[in-house]
Amino acid sequence: MLKKIPHKEIVEFTRVLSLLLYAKISIVQAFELIYKQTKNEKLKEILKNILKGIKSGTSLSKSFAKYPDVFADIFIANLKVGEETGEIALLNMNIPAIGCAKKILLKKLVVHQIINGKRKS
Numbered sequence: 001m002l003k004k005i006p007h008k009e010i011v012e013f014t015r016v017l018s019l020l021l022y023a024k025i026s027i028v029q030a031f032e033l034i035y036k037q038t039k040n041e042k043l044k045e046i047l048k049n050i051l052k053g054i055k056s057g058t059s060l061s062k063s064f065a066k067y068p069d070v071f072a073d074i075f076i077a078n079l080k081v082g083e084e085t086g087e088i089a090l091l092n093m094n095i096p097a098i099g100c101a102k103k104i105l106l107k108k109l110v111v112h113q114i115i116n117g118k119r120k121s
Contacts, residue, residue, distance in 0.1 A: 005043045005070055013043065014075070021088055027054055046070060059083055 013034060020030035031051040038044045046067055053063035061079040064071045082088030 005040055009040055009043055010070065013038070027060060060088065
């Protein structure tokens with residue numbers, strides 16, 4: 001069974017993708033470059049499938065939407081807006097980071113409450 005993809009890897013992936021697209025690298029080339037550098041096998045498989053979809057003519061947002069457990073709805077919605085406006089690189093740079101920060105803070109809060117709750121007993 002493949003491991004879950006850490007939020008930090010999703011943030012890093014989207015950051016690098018945005019930077020490559022901002023640098024006017026084609027989507028296909030950007031995915032190929034990121035794919036070669038990716039170590040997480042689950043993420044690598046997802047990237048391969050998204051790239052396959054893009055090459056077959058599926059939109060970027062529809063390709064990402066096949067993985068709702070990995071990519072947030074707001075990220076996919078922003079991709080769709082980016083496709084319509086031609087500004088994919090600019091729209092998606094911070095969305096995963098915000099989601100990741102919220103999850104990390106929530107996890108820290110839960111751990112803090114568990115540790116402090118046990119000390120009071």
